[in-house]
């Protein structure tokens with residue numbers, strides 16, 4: 001899933017300081033799973049902003065809604081009758097949400113309430129970790145299901161780099177060296193030779209390096 005973090009309240013308050021009537025829009029997708037932008041978080045943000053604005057002598061009227069997703073036009077369309085009733089809209093979805101909203105409703109203003117971080121998953125309750133960088137051509141079959149692009153600090157395709165110590169990356173003892181993990185797994189399975197076999201060059205045109213990307217599935221296009 002896409003993992004995000006809440007923006008500092010002070011940053012959100014500053015974005016909306018001139019607005020008197022606001023819609024906060026949550027999303028039931030990834031941001032609900034990582035506890036940052038679902039219905040519960042919409043309620044908490046609304047209460048926090050209202051209290052802060054009352055304390056500052058500048059009360060604000062806030063309406064709460066949570067959409068199934070903010071990355072599909074059919075759900076974005078569900079607010080078409082109300083979206084222009086507000087001075088602005090705070091989106092609690094990942095960075096895709098406010099952009100889809102902005103494209104659908106060009107006359108309205110949209111503000112992000114979260115900082116979108118990475119594709120990952122929960123490694124512990126309350127802790128998420130990056131697993132994929134969305135490179136567009138997955139090559140983790142060479143590395144027994146582990147991704148050196150997303151998980152090596154240098155995205156090395158032929159590691160380790162020599163800075164690894166005690167299974168940790170040279171950038172921090174809190175970061176596992178994925179190349180240490182790859183090598184150990186190959187050794188444990190008696191397949192270390194895999195790493196000296198020729199691998200074709202990575203095609204980076206499908207990654208972000210090739211510019212903004214589109215994914216077209218002809219069988220689904222109407």
Ligand code: SF4
Nearest residue numbers: 132133135138139147
């Ligand atoms: S190789 Fe690319 S698609 Fe596969 S997990 Fe890594 S970043 Fe994601």
Ligand code: SF4
Nearest residue numbers: 152161164169170177
């Ligand atoms: S120590 Fe490991 S994870 Fe860190 S940059 Fe080097 S190979 Fe990559």
